[in-house]
Amino acid sequence: MIYSKIAGIGSFVPEKVLTNEELCNIVDTSDEWITSRTGIKERRIAEKGLTTSDIAAAAAKKALDISGLKPEDIELILVGTITPDMIFPSTACIVQDKLGLKNAAAFDISAGCSGFIYSLSVADSFIKSGKYKNILVIGADLLSRITDYEDRSTCVLFGDGGGAAVLTANIQNNRGILSTHMHSKGGHDDILMLKAGGSLMPASLESVNGREHYIKMKGSELFRYAVNYLKDIAQEAIDFNGLKPEDIDLFVPHQANVRIIEATAKKLKFPMERVFVNVEKYGNTSSGSIPIALDEAYKSGRIKENDIVLIDAIGAGLTWASSIIRW
Numbered sequence: 269m270i271y272s273k274i275a276g277i278g279s280f281v282p283e284k285v286l287t288n289e290e291l292c293n294i295v296d297t298s299d300e301w302i303t304s305r306t307g308i309k310e311r312r313i314a315e316k317g318l319t320t321s322d323i324a325a326a327a328a329k330k331a332l333d334i335s336g337l338k339p340e341d342i343e344l345i346l347v348g349t350i351t352p353d354m355i356f357p358s359t360a361c362i363v364q365d366k367l368g369l370k371n372a373a374a375f376d377i378s379a380g381c382s383g384f385i386y387s388l389s390v391a392d393s394f395i396k397s398g399k400y401k402n403i404l405v406i407g408a409d410l411l412s413r414i415t416d417y418e419d420r421s422t423c424v425l426f427g428d429g430g431g432a433a434v435l436t437a438n439i440q441n442n443r444g445i446l447s448t449h450m451h452s453k454g455g456h457d458d459i460l461m462l463k464a465g466g467s468l469m470p471a472s473l474e475s476v477n478g479r480e481h482y483i484k485m486k487g488s489e490l491f492r493y494a495v496n497y498l499k500d501i502a503q504e505a506i507d508f509n510g511l512k513p514e515d516i517d518l519f520v521p522h523q524a525n526v527r528i529i530e531a532t533a534k535k536l537k538f539p540m541e542r543v544f545v546n547v548e549k550y551g552n553t554s555s556g557s558i559p560i561a562l563d564e565a566y567k568s569g570r571i572k573e574n575d576i577v578l579i580d581a582i583g584a585g586l587t588w589a590s591s592i593i594r595w
């Protein structure tokens with residue numbers, strides 16, 4: 269049996285912090301509303317000129333250094349993102365150039381906030397099939413670039429950041445990804461989308477004036493889907509592996525809203541002491557959310573070798589996904 273082991277992990281967030289208090293000077297909101305409805309206290313915002321590939325490459329460099337692999341060992345680069353540097357070429361190809369990963373194939377995966385777990389799942393399949401041994405998986409987004417800072421219902425939620433994991437084939441023991449699970453449900457563009465800039469609505473004066481190059485979201489509808497689907501996909505992973513919730517050492521859920529995290533944990537009968545939360549520091553970083561949280565959980569000692577870790581996420585599409593990893 270071949271397992272995809274996490275040989276290295278890293279993350280990177282921009283330096284600039286945007287606090288709830290500062291947002292109150294931009295839109296009609298309050299620290300009390302944002303904190304009680306979302307758990308978010310601050311988020312990071314990329315300075316002008318910083319790109320998704322910069323963040324992805326910085327996180328990937330840390331993961332690569334920890335893995336002990338050389339740049340030429342990487343055979344595939346996957347970047348989960350919905351904020352690529354440009355529509356094409358892919359951000360994965362730009363990261364390849366920035367890090368000198370000359371032997372790798374590279375492509376992006378668009379799955380909203382599920383982008384990192386979708387990418388992890390694709391990478392795991394390539395490793396299990398024997399096609400590749402060393403794969404760089406990245407989740408990175410600069411949501412501030414597509415956030416409407418005149419829309420208080422969305423702009424308080426999002427932040428910038430990314431993380432990366434180096435996966436390597438392991439035949440020595442059973443450490444690595446135990447399973448991945450993915451679902452999609454098209455036809456929900458109205459709940460979460462960015463309408464303009466593609467073939468449906470190319471950039472025009474009207475699209476800019478109509479603020480169509482920004483995220484549009486129906487928050488409370490998405491909230492209901494999130495709680496149910498995240499519970500279902502976590503349960504699917506637990507059942508698939510013949511585990512019980514108490515066998516999971518740490519649950520690292522998508523960091524969108526602490527109320528969603530708490531409601532999902534409650535439905536799974538999971539104590540919050542075994543749930544990792546850092547949404548208060550970064551808000552929702554989309555594909556960056558899970559790898560940033562995993563990196564922080566690992567580096568702070570919340571994840572130790574051989575621990576069983578559950579991750580899950582939901583995002584635009586809709587897409588939702590989960591994985592269980594023996595670290």
Ligand code: UT7
Nearest residue numbers: 297298301305381420421424487488490491524525582583
């Ligand atoms: O990663 C996947 C992507 N996103 C998500 O998972 C987000 C899912 N949704 C959510 O997290 C929540 O639905 C939100 C945090 C977005 C909103 O919380 P809510 O409890 O569902 O609030 P709501 O949208 O029902 O709005 C309640 C009220 C409204 O006022 P009225 O109509 O009741 O008078 C809003 O206008 O809160 C108002 N409101 C605000 N007030 C102050 C909305 N945004 C703000 C704001 N500050 N920033």
